[in-house]
Amino acid sequence: MTEVVVAGGGLAGLVAARHLAEAGADVRLYERHGEVGGRVRSTRRDGFVFDRGFQVLFTAYPAVGRELDLDALDLRTFVPGAVVARPGHRATLSDPLRDPFSAVETLFNRDVTVGDKLRVLGLYRELRDKPDAEIFGGPDASTREYLRERGFSGKFLANFAEPFYGGITLDRSLSTSRKAFEFTFKMLATGDTAVPARGMGAISDQLAASARDAGARIRTDETVTEVGTDGRVELGRETDAADAVVVATDPKRARELTGVDAIPTDAKGCVTQYYAFDGEELDAGRRLLLNAESASPNQIAQLSSVAPEYAPEDRNLLSATYLGAPDDPDETLAARTARTLESWYPERRLDLDLLHTSRIEFGQFAQPPGVYDGLPAVRAPEGSVYLAGEYTEASSLNAAMQSGRTAARAVRADLDLQ
Structure with missing residues (x-):
């Protein structure tokens, strides 16, 4: 039987593993964290759901229809558009074609x-x-x-x-x-902006379940330290070998493992904090609140209005996202969010309870003009090694899933799998 190792259990690796297993390969996926999902994970605590940074799913993504069961994800949708906010000012700016009530x-x-x-x-x-x-x-x-x-x-x-x-x-x-x-x-x-009722991590959970159902074996807490062009894979104290290796790690690690310098590693990061508050929800409802004055924070989302499952029935859940990688203490950022909301809602008194902070050093790779012309192909590494990651397509959830499918297709063609 053809053997394939997949290094990395993010969206790209999970999709690649499933398609290769469905083609009849013996697939072993190694993920260095204790759970799969890469950047698309959720933490559930005390009745709250905290995604790894503010993330949403665009249902119109081409890869969504091919790789995901949207009904099973039980999606909750945002209202199109946003509320533009600054001190003493809030105004709705929406899509009148899709949201006629806001026209x-x-x-x-x-x-x-x-x-x-x-x-x-x-x-x-x-x-x-x-x-x-x-x-x-x-x-x-x-x-x-x-x-x-x-x-x-x-x-x-x-x-x-x-x-x-x-x-x-x-x-x-x-x-x-x-x-x-x-x-x-x-x-x-052309589609909705949504989150699964159980959090964005439900996307990764579903992809992992599909890969396992197809026959792929997934091992977490396993770090791939070296990849040979002959299919040899080093796992610290253990060595594995396969007919092909799909490297689906984060960009920096993928460059180290494969030596492909075209993999982009210039990062865009962010910090997202989650807060609870009591009382009535904010009037923005299921729309984003955009900070028209600064990126501190850039936007605020009332997640419990979009997906009530993100919080206990008696509490509201907000997220605030700061662009870049501010190194301010968590409490400093929370106080800044509180002051910002107070300036937007002078008629309200909001006592925010900081619940969780997610610091994302590498949220996306930088995408300046011309970047797509220099991205590496899935066959860029030497030997029987392939790439699967958004950095072969573009920086998005769609690109991550599409890259996994593309890498699997390349392996299948080269190894004459069905």
């Missing part, structure tokens, strides 16, 4: 111009049917340059694009590739 509020929102609203509708019509291959092909530019060229105002950039897309790409400067913007905009326009 009047959006129409009279002065945080962006009337021209901006018309240009957004133009983008919606243009991008919703644009093929992904066309989005990622052709010339590139920064998101800021792209939006400026299309005539969007400085108000639109500062009040909406910077905090909203900054939260998605962890880059409030909008220096990320226009291709990332166009793809994300298409996903937002």
